[in-house]
Amino acid sequence: xxxxxxxxxxxxxxxxxxxxxxxxxxxxxxxxxxxxxxxxxxxxxxxxxxxxxxxxxxxxxxxxxxxxxxxxxxxxxxxxxxxxxxxxxxxxxxxxxxxxxxxxxxxxxxxxxxxxxxxxxxxxxxxxxxxxxxxxxxxxxxxxxxxxxxxxxxxxxxxxxxxxxxxxxxxxxxxxxxxxxxxxxxxxxxxxxxxxxxxxxxxxxxxxxxxxxxxxxxxxxxxxxxxxxxxxxxxxxxxxxxxxxxxxxxxxxxxxxxxxxxxxxxxxxxxxxxxxxxxxxxxxxxxxxxxxxxxxxxxxxxxxxxxxxxxxxxxxxxxxxxxxxxxxxxxxxxxxxxxxxxxxxxxxxxxxxxxxxxxxxxxxxx
Numbered sequence: 001x002x003x004x005x006x007x008x009x010x011x012x013x014x015x016x017x018x019x020x021x022x023x024x025x026x027x028x029x030x031x032x033x034x035x036x037x038x039x040x041x042x043x044x045x046x047x048x049x050x051x052x053x054x055x056x057x058x059x060x061x062x063x064x065x066x067x068x069x070x071x072x073x074x075x076x077x078x079x080x081x082x083x084x085x086x087x088x089x090x091x092x093x094x095x096x097x098x099x100x101x102x103x104x105x106x107x108x109x110x111x112x113x114x115x116x117x118x119x120x121x122x123x124x125x126x127x128x129x130x131x132x133x134x135x136x137x138x139x140x141x142x143x144x145x146x147x148x149x150x151x152x153x154x155x156x157x158x159x160x161x162x163x164x165x166x167x168x169x170x171x172x173x174x175x176x177x178x179x180x181x182x183x184x185x186x187x188x189x190x191x192x193x194x195x196x197x198x199x200x201x202x203x204x205x206x207x208x209x210x211x212x213x214x215x216x217x218x219x220x221x222x223x224x225x226x227x228x229x230x231x232x233x234x235x236x237x238x239x240x241x242x243x244x245x246x247x248x249x250x251x252x253x254x255x256x257x258x259x260x261x262x263x264x265x266x267x268x269x270x271x272x273x274x275x276x277x278x279x280x281x282x283x284x285x286x287x288x289x290x291x292x293x294x295x296x297x298x299x300x301x302x303x304x305x306x307x308x309x310x311x312x313x314x315x316x317x318x319x320x321x322x323x324x325x326x327x328x329x330x331x332x333x334x335x336x337x338x339x340x341x342x343x344x345x346x347x348x349x350x351x352x353x354x355x356x357x358x359x360x361x362x363x364x365x366x
Contacts, residue, residue: 040270044078049098051091051108053211054084057235058291059257062163062284063107066259069280078273080105091209095260099155104265107162110148110258111192112207116155118333119340122347123148123159125252127194127326129347132164132254132289134354139256142350147343156263162281163257163288166296168249169233170314171226172217172242177314180321189213189225193329194251200325210236217241226251229292230299239309246312250322257288 048067052060067080085091089102095113098106111124123144130138138144139161148159171190175182184202195205206222216222218241226249227233239245259281266274303309314322334341 046104048105049103073276106260118337119343122343125255138350158261160259160281162259165255166292168252170246172238173224173244187222229296231295
């Protein structure tokens, strides 16, 4: 084997870091720009809209950090002005705003756009599906990112993985859930595929922005809600207005967060700025997940020790019914939409294979 000198090794390591951190497909030579050394002095000012309130803990904070990192790495050549939900456009109009060029970038969750492209839901979170580490593996080394970009290309957008919440909780309830019968008639804030499953079980799924959740639950507009996990949920005050905190988060086992970029704007950037965006998005993905894990652990015990809220598991018949109904929902979506069928076939195959490895490598440590 040929011995690598230090200079060659460091160069290879740098290229590898860019490829992995930035959500770059292996073997895709167009992703790492060999001409990045040709630097233009032209300056760019972009707008970035989000589905989160301004400077929202972790989610919004990492958008702010992303903008700062990009500006710093580009030495001020790319400045990104971040607008939280409702500062420039309503939260759930982020996708349209970036697609139309009102803003060059957006940050949110892909399942919010199911009405525009049903297959987008599979790039958010799939109930009873892959966890955060597994879904990132699918994006980068299982063809997921390629399919994601194929889907969004029709809207003039380029998606990048840019964060992950990790595993979530099942939600806040003021009524005990003793069986699947207790789901009937409940109004719950729950988005994405999980919302469709909840509706099929006899409940009513409500999609509402984060800024309205506390008031909606407190006033009885909704009977239950899920947001993320102990850290955020405690800061939002849900522990003050709900008695029961259910687990597991069957609907979102590991939820990717997305950066969407207007393709025309992205294509107009010099190659080095494109790579800076990729690397910064990858850094957000790594650090956001790490912070969620750390903070949710801390606040899990905080809520537990305060003793005002009961942690309860969903009964087995509830989870088994949700699983059965989830299969029905997925079959229905994939039978009606060719792109959803294509994406889910890839997702399902990767999930099956990686679950086998997980059972050998990690489950025994759980």
